[in-house]
Amino acid sequence: MWNANATARRGALVATVMLALLTAGCVDATNPPSSTARQPGGPGYPVRITHALGTTVIQAPPKRIVALSDGDLDALLLLGLQPVAVGETTGPDGGVNAWTAPLLTGDPVVLPAGDSGYNPDQVLGLNPDLVLAGAYGSIDSLYHRMAGVVPTTAYEVAKGADPWEVTVRQVAKAVGLVDKGEAVIRDTRAKLAAAKDAHPELAGTRFALGQMWTAASVGLLRSPADPSVRLLTDLGMTLTPAVASTTGATTPRSYPLAKLGALTRTDVLVLYFPDPSLRALLQGERAFARLDAVERGGFLALTREQYLALRLVTPLSIGYTVERLVPDLARAAAGSAR
Template identity: 30%
Template structure:
C-alpha cells in the first residue's frame, strides 16, 4: 500500500517490495568510494552538506538508537546524511544539516524541500532527490552519495532493505513501537537529534512546536468538546488512523478521534471503510484531503449516505487541496511544516465546530 492513497495522481512513493540486487549494491558502493570530497547534488557539483551548521553537543557520540530491527550505533558526527524516511529531511534541516540526499514523496519540490523549510538550506545547493519507483530505496544511487548516516525514521523499511543499506552506512530505521509510517513528529525529531548529536537542540524544537499546539488549545477550548476525523476520497472513502500524523494534528489540538477508529482500520496508517461504517465520518468536524476543491466536494455531497450525515448538513467540514503547499504540509506533519499548517487549520476547525451552520469555513488557504 502506498504511504498516501492516490499514488497515481500524486507520484507518491512506497518503501516496500524488492530491493536492487546485492551485486548492484556492491558495485554502487565501489563507485562512490572516492575520497576527493565530491558528491552529486541536484544542479551543482558542490557538496550539499557544506552548510551544516553548529557542531554536535558535548559527549553526544557515540550514540545508540533503538529501532524496529534492533539498534544502531553512530560513532561520530555524520557529515553526509541521506534521508530514506519520507519526511525526515525537515528535522535534519531544522537541526542545521543539509542532507546530501532526500527521498521524494510529494510536492515535487526542488531537493524535496517544502517552502516552510527552504530558508534552512542557508544558501547550500538542494540535496539530490531519490525517487522510489515502488521497489524500495534506490540502493545504487544512495551508495553513490557516500553517506555516513542513513535515516529511515518515518518509513516502512523492511528487514532486507535495512540489512542491505546497513552494509555501507549506519541506518536508523522506524521505531518498533509504532506502525510503519506511524512515528509521532516529536519522536522523529528527537531521534534524528540524537543521531546528529544535537539532542538538546531537538528538544527545544519540539518544545517550540508543542507550545504552538498549547496556545491553539487555550484559544479554542471548544476543541476539547469536539470529535474529529481525517479522510480522503480515495477508491471510495479512506480514513486515517490514530497513529497517522494527519490524525495526530487533530488530537494534538485537543479534538477526540472516533473511539473505534483503529478497530475498523486495523494496524495500518489508514484504510478504506465500507458504506456501513460511514458513521465514522459523522463527527464534530470531518477534515477532507481532496484532489480538487470543487469536483471532489460535489461528488462527496452527491453521495446519499454521506450527504445525509449531520456533519454535512451542519457545515462541519474542512476541505484541504492535497496538491497545494498547505495539503502537502498537512501530509508531512513535521517539526517545520506543522507551524505552517496550524496558521491555516486552526481557523478552519474553529469555524467548523462553532455550532453555527451559517459559519463558512475559509478554504482560501488551499
C-alpha cells in the same frame, strides 16, 4: 492507497532558498567543517541508536548526511544541519514541501523513489557517513543492504508512523545535538498548546478524517495512534466513536457512499479529494448531504498542502498546520456547534 507517497514522483529538487531562520554558526553537513567551525555534536561519540531493525552505531560526528524522509529531513534542518542528499518528497514536481523549503540552503542530490523504493547502491554511491530513515516507511527493504556499509537509522515504534517526537529525538541523538532536539520538541508543543488555547471551539469536537480516492467509497482513519489523528486530538478534538477502532486496527476504514449515514454524531468531517470531480460526486450523494456534520456546516475539504501537512507530521508541518489549517478547522467546528 492511503499513503501520499504511493505513486513515485519525479523531478528535480527546487532548492536554493536563502536561510533566514537559522543562526550563522550552524554546520553545513554537505562539506567538512573547518577547524574553527562548530562540530555537529562535539564529544559523546560513539552513539548507539536502538530501533526496530537493530542497533545503529555512529562512531563520529557525521558530515555527509542523507535524509530519506520528510520527517528526518525536517528534523535535521531544525537542528541546523544540511543534507548532501534527500529522498524526493511530496512537494510540487518532486521539490520540497512549502514548510521545508525556507530552511534548505544547499543543493542536495535528489534520490528518485521507484516502485520498490530508493536504490541502495545510489545512496551508498554518495559516500554518506549517516543515512536517516527513521520516518521512511519502506526502510525494511533496504536497511540491511545499507546498514552494513554506513550507519542507517530505522523506525522505533511503527513503520512510517513513529510519533514526530521520536523522529526528532532519534535524529538529534545521531548528530549529537540532543539538547537542541529537546528544544525543538518543546517549541513545537508550545505552538500546539497555543493553538488549542486560541481555539476553544475545537475542544471535544468529534471529527472524522479521511480521503476519497475513488468514486465508490471514502476512507477514514480510525486509529487514535495515527500521527494525523493524534495531531488533531492534541488540539482538543476527539476522534468520533463512529470510526474509532476498538481493536487497535491502524488501516483506514472504507465506507461505501451509500453507507455514510453511519457517521452519526460526528461534528466535523475533514476530507481530501485528489480528483476535484470526486468532491462534486460526494456532495451529490443523499447520505452525505444528511450527515450531521454537513447539515451544521462542519464539512471541510482540504487543499493538497493542508492534507500533506496533516499527513506528514513533523515539527515544520505542524507549524504550517497551525497557521494554515487550524483556523479552517475552528470555523468548521463553530459551524457544527449545536
